[in-house]
Amino acid sequence: MKAFLRISVLFIMSFMGIVSAPFAQRVIKGTVYMDEKPAAGVTVEAHKGGSMMTSFDGKYEIKADAKTKYIKFTFIDETKKLIIEGKSGDTFDYAFTGKIPIAGGNEESGVVNLQSAADLLDNNDFKTEYSLYNEFYKQKDYKSALPHWKILYEKYPKSTINIYIQGAKMFNHFIENANTEVEKDKILNDFVKLYEKRIKYFGNKGYVLGRKGTTWLKYKLEEGNLEGEAQIKALKSGYDWLKESVEEQGDESELPVLVLLMQTSRSLFKLGVLPKESIVANYEKCSSIVNTIIDKNSDTDLVGKAKKVQTYIEDIFGKSGAADCEALISIFTPQFEKNSNDIEFTKNMLRRLRKAKCDDSKLYENATERLYKLDPSAEAAFNMAHRYLKLKEFEKAKAYYKQAMEQETDQELLSTYYYEYALFIYAKENAYSEARDYARKALAINPNYCEALMLIGDIYVAASRSFSDDNFEKATVFWVAVDYYKRARRGEDCSIDATKKASNYKKYFPNKEVAFMNSIQEGASYKVGGWINETTKVRF
Numbered sequence: 197m198k199a200f201l202r203i204s205v206l207f208i209m210s211f212m213g214i215v216s217a218p219f220a221q222r223v224i225k226g227t228v229y230m231d232e233k234p235a236a237g238v239t240v241e242a243h244k245g246g247s248m249m250t251s252f253d254g255k256y257e258i259k260a261d262a263k264t265k266y267i268k269f270t271f272i273d274e275t276k277k278l279i280i281e282g283k284s285g286d287t288f289d290y291a292f293t294g295k296i297p298i299a300g301g302n303e304e305s306g307v308v309n310l311q312s313a314a315d316l317l318d319n320n321d322f323k324t325e326y327s328l329y330n331e332f333y334k335q336k337d338y339k340s341a342l343p344h345w346k347i348l349y350e351k352y353p354k355s356t357i358n359i360y361i362q363g364a365k366m367f368n369h370f371i372e373n374a375n376t377e378v379e380k381d382k383i384l385n386d387f388v389k390l391y392e393k394r395i396k397y398f399g400n401k402g403y404v405l406g407r408k409g410t411t412w413l414k415y416k417l418e419e420g421n422l423e424g425e426a427q428i429k430a431l432k433s434g435y436d437w438l439k440e441s442v443e444e445q446g447d448e449s450e451l452p453v454l455v456l457l458m459q460t461s462r463s464l465f466k467l468g469v470l471p472k473e474s475i476v477a478n479y480e481k482c483s484s485i486v487n488t489i490i491d492k493n494s495d496t497d498l499v500g501k502a503k504k505v506q507t508y509i510e511d512i513f514g515k516s517g518a519a520d521c522e523a524l525i526s527i528f529t530p531q532f533e534k535n536s537n538d539i540e541f542t543k544n545m546l547r548r549l550r551k552a553k554c555d556d557s558k559l560y561e562n563a564t565e566r567l568y569k570l571d572p573s574a575e576a577a578f579n580m581a582h583r584y585l586k587l588k589e590f591e592k593a594k595a596y597y598k599q600a601m602e603q604e605t606d607q608e609l610l611s612t613y614y615y616e617y618a619l620f621i622y623a624k625e626n627a628y629s630e631a632r633d634y635a636r637k638a639l640a641i642n643p644n645y646c647e648a649l650m651l652i653g654d655i656y657v658a659a660s661r662s663f664s665d666d667n668f669e670k671a672t673v674f675w676v677a678v679d680y681y682k683r684a685r686r687g688e689d690c691s692i693d694a695t696k697k698a699s700n701y702k703k704y705f706p707n708k709e710v711a712f713m714n715s716i717q718e719g720a721s722y723k724v725g726g727w728i729n730e731t732t733k734v735r736f
Contacts, residue, residue, distance in 0.1 A: 402444025409437035514551030574604035646687025653680035
């Protein structure tokens, strides 16, 4: 309704400009820019005159009175004013942010001062705005600091790098406290422009691109509600920035950027956007950088973090589907022959083979038996369970799974064992309730374990067929299943599949008319009984 009223007001104001034409004595025109590019969607209104909204070319042309004093420019909820009283001519280009990409103009039109803070000590405008901004910023009163920060950002963009460092902190605060998705997206777009402007005036392109891509993906994908082309577009933008960052930074790349590049590569590969060769090349690049960091640094803290990242990268690559067994077995067979007595090497190799679903190979069989002889630990028992699972000796597999779960003290590994055992008894024994209980154990350790969330959703979907003789009660199970898929899609490993399943199974929701007959209203809480025993929300 507000949007309709705004459009109506604009139409009326435009109409008023037309009917008052006989009294107008000038036509004002120009181009509106944002960061040196023509700006669409800016409402331009002349004092005592008409108004219009700029299109893709940023141009406007409005009729005005000879005594017009100013022009107002409004973008979403921000308004700026350009005083034209006493100025000659009828063409007024305006920079809403940044500067006008042509020679000439004046301070109001967006021309910037490129002096450093040290050179601006005699500039009263700069000193006043910086002092006011800095005082509010130190008090964490970012709302009050923002207008003074904007003046520094737009008029003195090269004065100090703190404009960008502290600006990023403020933008993080504003996004996290945004009330709507529209507001959040507007702030995020301004945030991205801040990174671009920082590169322009202070360089360090590779480092800043890494931060830009990380910020973009963090906020664009955090809710997990993007689908289809919107999801691909968001991922591709982040991927391009991260990839360029790694190419620029090389061995100086930040470790989180490497992990995020691999995660984004995998997502785009699963969506059919990136070819297999790209994810393999990115893995080799990221792995090489991490190994160099480990080999060439004496900082034990950094090396420790790099080793963890190395594990993450291998895990992502292993689950991506881009690493086929033939290639991995070709790589690891000669290495295992040289390191067959190395417990840590054998563990890592088996993890890689297992995650790449190469656990039915002769190499996996030999390494599993060797590890169990060298170190009959929980992890060795877990590998033995996998081996017997492939041999379809299910009772032996069960025994080794239970041994692994009883012996393991590492909580992260234990959550994996719980999940895999749940998957095993669900797939091989249709033990829905017991499988769900073990998946819950995995989630008790790691509440964000998206594969475990997906599994519970799958269990409920499968169980719906035999849950009840009543079709309505059967359909209510899909409410709970989709709840789990929606939670799972927040995890990078599951976002693509979980999003598809959440969308696909909505069509099995209860019929609205049948629900009405059962006195059930949309939006109300509903408890799915029986062994499922979960509360969900009614929707159709």
